[in-house]
Amino acid sequence: MRVGEYAYIAPALIALAAVVGFPTIWSLWASFSRVSFVAPGTDLMDQRMAFVGWQNFTHILSDPVYWNVAANTAILVLATVVGSQVLGVGLALVLSGKVVGRRIWLLMLLIPWIIPPAVAAMVWRWWYDPVAGIPGLMWRQFSRTGASYHWLAQPGPALAAVSIVNVWARTPFVVVMISAGLQSLARDQLEAAIADGASRLQRFRLVIFPHLRYAIIVSAALTMIWTFRSFDVAYVLTGSGPISSVKVLSHYVYDLSFVSFRLGESSATSVTMIAAMGMLVLTYSWMLKRTNR
Amino acid sequence: MQINHRTLTYISVYGTLCLGVAVMIFPVVWMLISSMTAIPLWRSGLPSTSGPLGFLSNYRIVWQDGNFSRYFLNSIIISLSTTLLSVSLAAPAAYGFTRFNYRFGHILQFILFVPLILPQIFFITPYSWVIRILALFNTYQSLTFAYVSFILPFCIWILIASFYDIPEDLDEQAKVDGCTSINTFRLIILPIGFNSIIMVSLFAFILSWQEFLIPICFTTNRQLSVMTLAIVRMLNTSPVAWRQIMAASAIAAVPLLVLSALLGRYVTEGLAEGAVGQLTRVG
Numbered sequence: 001m002r003v004g005e006y007a008y009i010a011p012a013l014i015a016l017a018a019v020v021g022f023p024t025i026w027s028l029w030a031s032f033s034r035v036s037f038v039a040p041g042t043d044l045m046d047q048r049m050a051f052v053g054w055q056n057f058t059h060i061l062s063d064p065v066y067w068n069v070a071a072n073t074a075i076l077v078l079a080t081v082v083g084s085q086v087l088g089v090g091l092a093l094v095l096s097g098k099v100v101g102r103r104i105w106l107l108m109l110l111i112p113w114i115i116p117p118a119v120a121a122m123v124w125r126w127w128y129d130p131v132a133g134i135p136g137l138m139w140r141q142f143s144r145t146g147a148s149y150h151w152l153a154q155p156g157p158a159l160a161a162v163s164i165v166n167v168w169a170r171t172p173f174v175v176v177m178i179s180a181g182l183q184s185l186a187r188d189q190l191e192a193a194i195a196d197g198a199s200r201l202q203r204f205r206l207v208i209f210p211h212l213r214y215a216i217i218v219s220a221a222l223t224m225i226w227t228f229r230s231f232d233v234a235y236v237l238t239g240s241g242p243i244s245s246v247k248v249l250s251h252y253v254y255d256l257s258f259v260s261f262r263l264g265e266s267s268a269t270s271v272t273m274i275a276a277m278g279m280l281v282l283t284y285s286w287m288l289k290r291t292n293r
Numbered sequence: 294m295q296i297n298h299r300t301l302t303y304i305s306v307y308g309t310l311c312l313g314v315a316v317m318i319f320p321v322v323w324m325l326i327s328s329m330t331a332i333p334l335w336r337s338g339l340p341s342t343s344g345p346l347g348f349l350s351n352y353r354i355v356w357q358d359g360n361f362s363r364y365f366l367n368s369i370i371i372s373l374s375t376t377l378l379s380v381s382l383a384a385p386a387a388y389g390f391t392r393f394n395y396r397f398g399h400i401l402q403f404i405l406f407v408p409l410i411l412p413q414i415f416f417i418t419p420y421s422w423v424i425r426i427l428a429l430f431n432t433y434q435s436l437t438f439a440y441v442s443f444i445l446p447f448c449i450w451i452l453i454a455s456f457y458d459i460p461e462d463l464d465e466q467a468k469v470d471g472c473t474s475i476n477t478f479r480l481i482i483l484p485i486g487f488n489s490i491i492m493v494s495l496f497a498f499i500l501s502w503q504e505f506l507i508p509i510c511f512t513t514n515r516q517l518s519v520m521t522l523a524i525v526r527m528l529n530t531s532p533v534a535w536r537q538i539m540a541a542s543a544i545a546a547v548p549l550l551v552l553s554a555l556l557g558r559y560v561t562e563g564l565a566e567g568a569v570g571q572l573t574r575v576g
Contacts, residue, residue, distance in 0.1 A: 004474065008389030012382045012449060013401070019416065019442035020407050026419035035422075087313075094309045107557050108314045111321060114553050115546045116503035118521045122542055123320035125528070126535050172317065229412040232505045236525055250506075253414045258510055263418060270415040277410070 027267040031056055035263035049264075056268035066269065069252045070276075073228065075159055076166065076248060080227040081220050083167035088174025089216065093208075095175070096182045106179070113172040121236035124165045128152050128237065152238050158246040165233050170226065174219045181215030182208070213291050221284040228277055249273050321546060328352065328540035351540035361541055363516060364523040368545075370433060371519060372501035375440040379448045379497045382441075384490060387452030388478050392464065402453070405446045413443065417510050424511065431514040439507045444500050448493045455489035456482060492559035499549055520545040 033049040033056075060066050091109065095102060112120060130136040130148035139149050151157040185208065193207045231250040238246045247255075249269070256266035329348040355361045389395070390402060408416060420439055421430075429435040459482060467477045483490070508522040518526070524545060527538045 005389065005393040006395070008385040008393070008478075009395065009401070012386035012445060015382060015442065015445055016401075016404060019446075020404055022423075023416040023419040024407075026422070027415055030419070091309070091313050094306055094313075097306060099306065099310070103557075105310050105314060107554070109317050110553070111318050111550065114499060114549050115321065116505065116521050116549075118503070118505040118525055119542045119545050120320050122524060122528075122538055123323055126538070127323075129533075129535075132533070132535055168316065225410050229410075229414075231412075231414065232521075235505075236528075250412050250414050253412070253418075254506070254510070257414065257418045257421070263422065266414075266418055270412060270418070273412055274415065277412075281410070 027270055030264055030267035031271045032268075033264050035267075052264070056264045057272075060265055060268050060272065065247075066252070069247045069249055072155070072159060072246050073249045076163055076234070076246075077224055077227045079159070079163035080166040080170060081223050083163065084170040084174045084223050085216060085220055087167065087171045088219065089178050089212070091171065091175045092178035092182060093204075095179060106175070109175055110172045112169050116232075117169055117230070118232040118236055120169065121165060121233045124161075124168075125152075125237055128161050152246075155246060158238050162234055162237050162246055165237065166227055166230070169233065170223050173226075174223065177215050177219035177222075178212060181212050185211050214288070217284060217287050217291065221281065224280060224284075225277065228273070228280075321543075321550070324539045324543045324546060328536055328543055351536050352544065355537050355541045355544070359523075359527075359537065359541065360515075361520070361523065361544060364518050364520050365544060367433075367517060368502055368520040371436050371440060372498050374433075374437045375444055375501040376494050376497040378437065378441050379445045380490060380494050382445055383448035383452050383493065384483070384486075385478065386449045387456045388482055390449070390453050391456040391459075392461070392474070405450055408443050408446050409450070413506050416442065417507060421510055431512050431517055433517070436507060436511055436517075436519075439511060440501050440504060443507075444497050447500070448497055451493050451496070452486070452489060455493075456486055459485050488559055491556060495552060495556050495559060498552070502545075502549055 030049060032051060032053060034052050035049050095105060095109075099105060127133045127135060128151055130139075130150045130152075136148055143149070151161050189207055189211075190203065193203050198206065229250060230248070231254065234246060234248040235251055235254075239251050250273075253266045253269050253273070256262045256269060328351045356365075390398060395401065417439065420435075420442075424430050424435045463481050463485070464477055467481050472480065502519075503521065504519070505521040505525070508517075508519045509525075512518060512522070515523075520541070524538060524541045527534065527541065
């Protein structure tokens with residue numbers, strides 16, 4: 001019955017081959033080629049992928065815009081991971097005690113996860129708007145010149161603004177992961193610590209935190225991956241106008257593919273993104289292995 | 294008044310929770326308030342007009358004049374078809390992965406991670422290229438296919454974790470009773486795994502509804518826009534009609550919230566089991 005067994009995964013596998021196999025091969029090939037899009041009405045025979053070697057990569061990596069975008073992405077990832085971990089662990093710890101209506105609190109905390117990120121970003125976009133948003137209004141009231149300050153147009157404040165929204169969006173996920181980790185903490189270990197006279201801080205440092213290390217590393221890794229590949233929030237907050245102050249790598253690749261139609265270079269950029277992410281994932285696996293689990 | 298240690302703990306715990314929840318739900322609350330009232334009170338978009346049910350005027354404008362009835366329908370069509378397709382492919386696949394020892398099973402399961410980890414844009418560029426060649430640009434099918442390609446691996450992943458927990462003795466008993474594997478799947482796994490399947494369907498639907506990058510790359514025809522795309526596109530008007538945007542956002546967000554509230558227990562229970570469980574096994 002071997003054939004019959006494979007029948008269960010065959011449709012999914014075919015879909016996966018189309019999803020993973022084909023784009024990977026295409027993108028890898030395209031990153032070493034000059035590619036053009038099919039324009040409607042074009043003769044298909046004109047489509048050519050001309051092999052150009054490392055040209056795309058050298059072109060990308062020597063472009064200061066690329067490094068600016070990469071730095072933006074790195075800062076954003078770092079801020080999002082740190083922020084969401086701190087808030088997530090804190091909220092999970094609070095929830096782990098004797099709380100009335102725990103499930104309802106949890107469900108309400110999950111709301112940023114359920115709402116489409118692009119839609120949530122629109123609310124934040126209004127708030128961040130220098131003319132129409134409340135902080136902008138207050139700024140104008142209290143500043144001497146009465147001029148407005150366009151947060152989202154300056155790289156520094158814009159990065160902070162996007163980070164805040166990202167942290168808001170990712171904290172629920174961390175709360176869930178850490179809560180699950182906390183549930184597996186044996187009560188007796190904690191009770192033994194209390195019986196030994198450990199203070200709250202000591203209990204956290206010596207019993208709870210080591211147990212949580214695994215959940216923290218995994219949720220941090222997943223948050224990092226999500227932020228790295230995220231497009232919606234940054235695009236809505238800073239990018240949909242003609243000038244975008246904070247481009248992230250996903251947005252940059254999107255521009256190369258769908259605005260400038262430089263598909264070879266966009267594929268090359270994607271490949272560099274994957275290389276960077278691969279290194280980060282390896283780091284996390286190494287950290288996981290060190291956790292004796 | 295004596296504030297003892299217990300009161301302090303009580304205040305700090307529930308105070309933190311209130312603060313946390315307030316921050317998390319504030320965008321939704323803001324959407325609802327600003328789209329239905331004149332708050333905020335200064336000029337920031339069309340004010341609500343008075344009259345019977347005047348507080349719903351922004352919704353009426355957005356639904357009819359703004360064509361959001363069409364966009365809502367598009368979102369539903371695409372999300373439903375994606376969910377149906379993904380779950381019906383994922384359930385047998387998860388059954389297969391947990392019950393049979395495929396030759397490259399572990400490698401295949403690892404490959405399942407790839408669309409979830411790598412940037413979407415990496416896959417979308419080749420798709421667009423193919424879709425334009427196949428003249429499938431601006432179609433429901435191309436959108437659904439692209440959605441499924443990202444959501445299917447996720448569904449398989451979660452269902453593997455859930456089906457893994459279903460004891461194999463049940464399979465053995467079924468076989469003794471004369472069940473073939475397909476019947477085991479139909480009569481044993483599906484009913485027991487029903488909770489997980491509902492949970493995964495909810496996830497698939499939510500993820501599809503949230504999707505933004507795929508529509509923006511695959512459709513230029515306005516009639517085919519999904520809700521997320523249409524809402525973001527509202528930024529292009531000048532002046533920006535913020536209250537209408539909020540009304541449209543509420544229309545986009547509330548169905549997901551209602552669904553999650555109704556099927557909420559599947560979310561909180563199944564998620565911790567599925568994600569953490571699977572990760573614990575992998576790591």
